Amino acid sequence: MLKKTQGIVLGAIRYKETSIIVKIFTRELGLKSYLVNGVRTQGNKSKIALYQPLTLLELVVYDKDTAGLQRISEAQVHRAHQLIPFDFTRTGIALFITEVISKSIYENYQNESLFDFLKECIIHLDSKEVHLAQFPLVFLIEKASYLGFAPREALGFLSESRSQPFSVSELTQAENYLAALMSSSFSNEAKIGKILRQKLLDHLLDFYSQHLDNPGNWKSLVILRQLNG
The missing domain is CATH 2.40.50.140 (Nucleic acid-binding proteins)
Structure with a gap:
């Protein structure tokens, strides 16, 4: 048919x-x-x-x-993509989100809401207005809700994980930043230091690994580190 x-x-x-x-x-x-x-x-x-x-x-x-x-x-x-194929940072992020999607769904898995979200993410990544530095974080936070394992509050992302890479002062900053991302999504204007942002990314990927079957190593993370400061 x-x-x-x-x-x-x-x-x-x-x-x-x-x-x-x-x-x-x-x-x-x-x-x-x-x-x-x-x-x-x-x-x-x-x-x-x-x-x-x-x-x-x-x-x-x-x-x-x-x-x-x-x-x-x-x-x-x-x-047609206008920017993703010609911008190294966008290309790196595209590889990253492709890997996250591929490790999160399985053959015949169907979810129209997730599809619509992913489509909007791709279009947003291809736009001039996107904040590239925080894009992977927002993507992971929001995608988790479509997969059914996102906490309701920012603290849940930090407490419901086996790894705790943050100092006491960093933990407060991380919670506040995650709360801002959860509130304003891709339009968030809040700033955070590069090192703490990278720690948050590692932490969220560990959070994903706990909820996915055999995700293995995140191969695209090395490329993302080099391109997305």
Whole structure:
């Protein structure tokens, strides 16, 4: 059966000589793996570009009840990125949030509210007005609510974790900053020192690791450290 849906590309791997298997988080159908034939040929560079991480797509797909790879009938860009591919910091953050998404959901997982949130995050990351330094923190805080394990108050993010990297004075600053982020989201104007912000990021990732099955190491964190001071 053919179905229309929007999708967020999470990644692709090579398959045989000219094909790829691409993971796409779709709005109506959930996380799916699709076999796309013939996109790795010399004349199909524009088609392979459709399947770069975090590309927002309009899709017509074959939806079968049987397990295994699905196929795409039609794919076109929903909204082309203007800044993410050309800005190293935005690219680093994009890699980071792609990894967080990929480790947080599983095959066939479907959540329209989460999809809408992720779509807005990607569009915001691609805008000129975004505060890049705090983007990963806000992303982790808000995404946790869509996954069902976000505390109601800032202190919960700090107390419901096995790691406590903060001094007494840092703990107060961290709580106040998290409360500001929870209150004003991506539009927050509060400032915090680089070292404490990095500690908060490590702490939130540890918080995520406690709630996810086998997340492993966060590989994109090294790149994020270098780009997002």
